[in-house]
Amino acid sequence: MNSKKEAPHPYVGMWVTADGYIRHELLPGGRYDEARGNRQSAYQGSYTIEGDHIEYVDDTGFTADGDFIDGVLYHAGMVLYREQ
Numbered sequence: 001m002n003s004k005k006e007a008p009h010p011y012v013g014m015w016v017t018a019d020g021y022i023r024h025e026l027l028p029g030g031r032y033d034e035a036r037g038n039r040q041s042a043y044q045g046s047y048t049i050e051g052d053h054i055e056y057v058d059d060t061g062f063t064a065d066g067d068f069i070d071g072v073l074y075h076a077g078m079v080l081y082r083e084q
Contacts (some may be wrong), residue, residue, distance in 0.1 A: 009049055015073045015080035024073070024080055032056065 008028040015024040023035040025075030026047060034043040045058035052068040054075070073080040 011054070011068060011073075014083035016083050017078055019082055022080065023037060023083075024075070026054075043076060 006026055008084050009026075012026050012028050015026065016022065021037055025033045025035075027033065030046050030048060031042070032043075032045060033041055036042040043058050043062075045056060045060075045062075047056050049055075054066045055069070056064045056066075056075075058064075064076045066073055068074075071082065073082075
């Protein structure tokens with residue numbers, strides 16, 4: 001059994017639109033939680049990352065994707081920035 005803990009992917013964390021309305025939390029282990037406005041957990045599901053490309057599958061089966069370019073996440077017409 002390997003007891004060495006794997007470091008989380010560098011893109012794991014909170015990503016938000018400039019106005020803060022949409023908040024994507026990429027969780028360790030390949031799950032995400034998206035909040036919209038006052039609606040917490042508006043969408044939840046899984047994600048996979050290959051290089052700088054992310055694929056989402058929400059728990060209802062809806063799929064989407066995005067790309068990380070120069071530290072910014074471009075996803076489904078949205079621009080999200082890493083929350084500091």
